[in-house]
Amino acid sequence: MHGDLAMRMTADLFWTGLVVCLPVLGITLLVGLLVSIAQVVTQIQEMSLSFVPKLFAAAVAVIAFGPWMLRKLCGFALLLWTQIPALT
Numbered sequence: 001m002h003g004d005l006a007m008r009m010t011a012d013l014f015w016t017g018l019v020v021c022l023p024v025l026g027i028t029l030l031v032g033l034l035v036s037i038a039q040v041v042t043q044i045q046e047m048s049l050s051f052v053p054k055l056f057a058a059a060v061a062v063i064a065f066g067p068w069m070l071r072k073l074c075g076f077a078l079l080l081w082t083q084i085p086a087l088t
Contacts, residue, residue, distance in 0.1 A: 005087070009080070016076045023065040024058055031057040 035050050062069075 009083075012076070012079075016072065020069045020072050023069070024061040027061040028054050028058045 032050065032054050035053050039045060039049065
């Protein structure tokens, strides 16, 4: 295995990880921002008020984007397995 191949495979790994995590992180970030704005406006500083909506949004995002995320990860794993013969 050459250095450039290892770097490309590592870059593909990180890119796939970012793309797979992005919907859940983005939705959770948006919900957290909205809850923070609501807390500032209403001056309610309860920790569970910021945690529970983000947890619920993350669960909904995993349910909604789960099949797509699984297809993306399975495609990446299949790509890695099909590239094994070319490594020798």
